[in-house]
Structure formats: C-alpha cells, structure tokens
Amino acid sequence: MAAILGRAGTTASGGFRRHHQETSRGGRRRGAVVVAAVTGAAPQEGSLERPAWSGETPVSRLVAALIAFKPLYSLMKVASREVIIRTAEKSNIPWREMTRKVLESDVYEVFERIRDPDIVYPDYYLSPFHAYDEGNLSWLAAAEAEAATLSIAKRAIPEATSIEEANQIVRGNWMNAIEEHHLKHGGENCQINDILDIGCSVGVSTRYLAERFPSAKAVVSASLATSLKIVLSRFSVC
Template identity: 60%
Template sequence: MLECFTILLLSSKFALSESVAFSYLASSMALCGASQQLALISGGNGHQRRGRISRSNRGPIKVQASTSSELGVYEEGRLERPDWSGQTPLSRLVGALISFKPLYSILKLGARQVLISTAEKKNISWRKLTSDILESDVYKELDSVQNPSIVYPDYYLKPFHAYDDGNLSWLAAAEVQPATMSMIMRAVPTASSVDEAKEIVFGNWLRRIKEHHLKYSGNPILDILDIGCSIGFGTRQLADEFPTAKVTGLDLSPYFLAVAQYMDKKKAPRRNAIRWLHGNGEDTGLPSRSFDLLSISYVLHECPHVAIVNIIKESFRLLRPGGTIVITDQASKSKVVQELSPVLFTLLKSTEPHLDEYHLTDLEEKMKEIGFVNVTSRLTDPRHVTITATVPF
C-alpha cells in the first residue's frame, strides 16, 4: 500500500525538483485506489495499551502489562516532533506540493472522500448524521447564538478542513459529529465501537483533569469554560462530570454553536444549562478570574502561533488562582503521529494549514513563560497529549 507514495519519500531524500515531485505525486495519487488509501488510514499502529513505563536505551517508551484500572500509557516516538512537520526538508517538500493549486484541489477532495469512506467503514453513518442536521430546524438557533459584532481573525476566514468557508458554514457544522466520532475511532483503533473509544478518550482526559486539580488546587470547580467548544462534545462531558458547575462553551463559529444548542434542546434539561457563547478565544471579553477550570480541546493545532499564544494568555487571565487549564491536542511526541504514512500526513497537512506552526510551538514552555505552574503532560490516547497546569495562588 505504501508504494503509492514511495516516490514522495524518494523525492524528499534525493532532492528532486518540485516540478518532478508534482508529476510523480499526481501519478501516484491516480494509481492509488480508494481501498488502498482506506487501509492506510484504518490500519497500522496506534493500539491502545495500558501499563507502566520502562525506557529502553535503544528506542521509544515500552509498555508493560498492568491492571486495567490504571490510566493507559502510550508510546512516544524517537523525535521531539514529526519529521513531516516544521522546517524539515520533508515538511518543506510537502508544503510545496500542497501550495501547487491544482494538486491542492485533488488533495482536498481526496482527504474528504477518504475521511467519509473510512468513517462509514467504521459503522459511523456520516451521510445520515449530516443530513439529519441539515434537514432539521437547526437554522432557527443561529440568531440566538450569533454575535454580529464579532470580528473574525484573517486566518479563520480562509479555506480549512477541506471547506472553502472553513468553519463558517452549515455543512462544516453538520459534519462535526461524524468527523469527531471518526477521529475518536482513529485514536483508539482497537475499540470495537464509538462508545468504547469515547470511554477511553474522554475517560482518560477527565481522569487527568481531576487528578491534576485535586493534587495542585483542591478548590471547588464552580465555573468551567470550554474554548473552541465546537458542537459541544467535550463541553457536555465536562457538564456531566461536574454537574453542579456552570459550564460555558465558547466558539468562533456561530454555525457550530447553533448545532450545539439544537442538540442540547433534544436532550433532557440539565440542572445547570450549558451556555453557548459566540466569541474569540484570543479575546473573549469575559471577566478576569471568573473560572476554576478551562479546557482547550483539539483547537490549537488549527491556529497560527500568534493565536496559540494569545489563547493561552487569555486563559491565564480568565482562571482564578488555583484554577486548572487542560489542553488536549495532537501529540508531537506520539509514535503513531510520527509514523503516519506519507499519504496520511500529506492529506492531513492539506487540510490543516497551521500544523507546522503548532508542532514548532513548545506549549509547555510557553505556558510556563505566561505564568502557569505545575505544568505536566501525558499521552491520554495513542495520538493525543493532555497538558494540565495551574494558575498560582
């Protein structure tokens, strides 16, 4: 299956001209059948493992068996970040390929088709879940969540995730649910169902939050903010875990928030209803020191470096002394992420324009510079890292 993109690796190692690389890659894409691409995306490494860490002098972290009650321990790769990211020769080559507009259009279409087909092979009804939203009364929710005074940053107005309008469209909002379910299944490929994968991904994430807050703060969690909440997957998990807290989900896309609110109305009322807020995580306009827990999940890899720093600074301002921040995102040190096949990391980078900036940003050091203490990180599934930290008392 890797033969389809062997020429891409060869061109990166032997410095073929960009024009040659373009033609070879286009030919490879044409020869690579859908079934081969799907096998690449659904197979390979990434098996969920549990156990204690022991380091080998010759390689990455090894995992030994232990009781299932412990938080999963997952393998790190040999590098600080993937060699297909940042300013490496391979990364620059892939960037040059993606910048070639005719090829970018092919990659964008290919990425979307592979994602949908792979999801449906995992019994995720992508098309049905999408049509259920698009054919519903969700449109009535837009006016009640949209803030007409919002000024969108330039990066947010560009094509993104294979959508010409980025996150500012009904189609993007309608496809968040199946896309998230697909992401969760990719994170835990051994899971037999979405529910099982969610239990691992969200369970490990929530466990890290509670462990950190209990160890370094102990303050009651009364107010929670979820920055970049999308349609509220993680927001609802937080509301379920901390039912007495007041939870706010904030996002730049009013379409995402409309779907979040619509989905909430289909569920039984909560003791404390989630507040859905249209705002920019870089400058929320919310009062300082007004939250005990602040979450940023799967957001920062979608942002340029300046926005990443601004969001972390804003988070520090918003948290009360002793408050906990939790950031979950793609793990630069993940063995699975570092070993993505050429077809996968090329398709991934074609839909994630700021991925290089994200992987070049040392989040832990940046958080310390801004003022956070007790900064700790851990892989909470094979692909994602969860970083927790505290605002000093």
C-alpha cells in the same frame, strides 16, 4: 479548552446547563448521553519531537510543495475527506445522515435571529480549514463536526474495539490530566461547581466533561462561531 472552577459561578450566553431528572427511586438520572468509565490507557511519549511531515525534513518539504500546488491540493482534500467519511461509516457513524439532519433543520432561521453583525472575526477564522474552502465557520463544517470528531478519534486509536472506546481513551487522557491538576492545586475537598468549555465546537467534549464531573451544577460551552453554537443547542444532549 476547558476551565473547571471550584467555586460557584454563573452561566454565560450561548452555553447550556446540564439538567438532572428524578428517577422513580428518587435518585438522579443524568442526561441521555452516558459515558462509561475511561479505560485508563496512559498517554505515551513518541520518539519524534514532531510528525515526519512537519518541519524542515525532506518529507515536510515534499508535503509543503504538494499543498502549494493548488490543483493537486484540491484532489488531496477530496481524497482525505472521503477516507474520513468511509472510516466513519465503516465504524457505524452515520456521517451523511447526521449531516443531513442538521442542514435540513431550522438552523438557518435560528442563525438569522441570533447572529451579531458587529462581531469581527480574525482572518484565520475565515481562512480555508481542513477540507472546507469557506473555513471552519461554514455550515457544512458545523453540520459535520460531531461525525468528524468521532471518526478522527477512531483513526487515532485504531486498536479500539468501538467508537465509544476510542473516544473514552482520547478524551479520558486529558480529563485525567484536568482532574489530577485540580486535585493537586485545589485539594480533595475543593468541589467542582462550574465548568467552562471555551472553543467548544459543537459540545462533544463538553458532554464528556459534564459526565466526568457530576458535582458541577453549571456546564457552560462558549464559542465565537454562531453556526457551531446553534448546532450545539439544537442537537447536543446533556
């Protein structure tokens, strides 16, 4: 969730500020992450109010029964995970290499230095999530977050010719909505100075926001998950 502010503000602990570098011509060159213009694909409203596997339909009851049978659910998780990883690697996302790079870095040492033992997480933060039995706060979840995000975008937009195009469409649609809301309620002369991305995971969407709204002097990411914040600070470029 991103909040865009049209007035000056301050950065928060755990966030990052986008830096500009001067080019030889005296202009500004943004960070290493460059996002091309959004393709302009408009979101389309589906014919169903909810997916066929949710609610009280026969399909949803079957899915719920399968999930409730733990031995079978464990196999389903493994199979689902393998599908996502294969999709990523077929699309030239080096899933395993990206994960290894994170887990073999200094993230554990950083965690011990900055963790706050007084933080009490809600129960749902610690519950099994997706294919992670330890929940979304586990190190494996943090290490795989960016690769998973890129892979899911490609699966969501199968007609996209590349991972970059899929992400431009997925994120472009909601960034268009943010921009339209800002213009409607702030006006064309209300400049965006600060962006706060709450629940930022490892900052993939934060980087897209930074590129989409170059007038922002401060782009801040915020997350309760210490592991995600460490991965963001170590491996995200803005």
